[in-house]
Amino acid sequence: MSGYTLYGSKGSGSAAVEAALTLAGIAFRSVDAASWEPGPGLTELKRVNPLAQIPTLVLPDGSAMTESAAILIHLGLAHPASDLLPTDALQRAQIVRGLVYVAANCYAAIGIIDFPERWCSDAGDDDKKRIRAGSTARLHYLWDVFADTFPARPFLNGERLGALDLLATVVSKWSGSRKHLAASRPAFHALLATIEADPRVAPIFARHWPKT
Ligand SMILES: N[C@@H](CCC(=O)N[C@@H](CS)C(=O)NCC(=O)O)C(=O)O
DSSP: OOSEEEEEOTTSTHHHHHHHHHHTTOOEEEEEOBTTBOSHHHHHHHHHOTTOOSOEEEOTTSOEEESHHHHHHHHHHHOGGGOSSOSSHHHHHHHHHHHHHIIIIIIHHHHHHHOGGGGSTTOOHHHHHHHHHHHHHHHHHHHHHHHHHSOOSSBTTBSSOOHHHHHHHHHTTSTTHHHHHHHHOHHHHHHHHHHHHSTTTHHHHHHHSOOO
8 A cells, every 4th residue: 555545525524634635745646535426436435434424534554544633633743844733732732622622513513414314313304404403503602612712823723824723714614604703703704714815725725615
């Protein structure tokens, strides 16, 4: 086995890992795959991740990494020169906390909003609508708490753009979170725009979320 393989899709969480690999200067093979896109990519993805979720990253030894926060933490620890994670242990602890916060709270809420039928037996259209409405309100509250808890100095990662900036910027793209944050936490909303405009990652954001 050799090299990294990233399974992902346009506008998905794989954008955060793509940006992290780019910041770390790591070459990778990209496979277009998603559970909602039947095809050869999905068949290949299912072989390495039984949940068929993206991002999934296959490492050079052939082992599979899933879970966005775990992938970013691994890349940061394995490639310290990338600045994906702070070198100071206490600063790094807060970044790891932030990454797990986004994955466990915000990303998980997206999974319910996208697939409410997975979380309620015999869900009818009205049930799904109510699950989506409640989960979306909770998601927006979770982002408000994130913005109040993780200060920008000037980046969420600290002095340099890193893993927490990437994951927060990508996961806040969905389910009306940016629109909500523009009103509720304008400084945080502006920071997210600054992160995605950083020249090192701007082409990736532009490709995943083209401005029409
Ligand atoms: N816990 C995972 C969640 C990943 C996830 O839900 N990814 C979405 C795309 S953004 C997905 O693949 N959903 C398809 C599905 O669950 O069937 C992580 O943090 O990476």
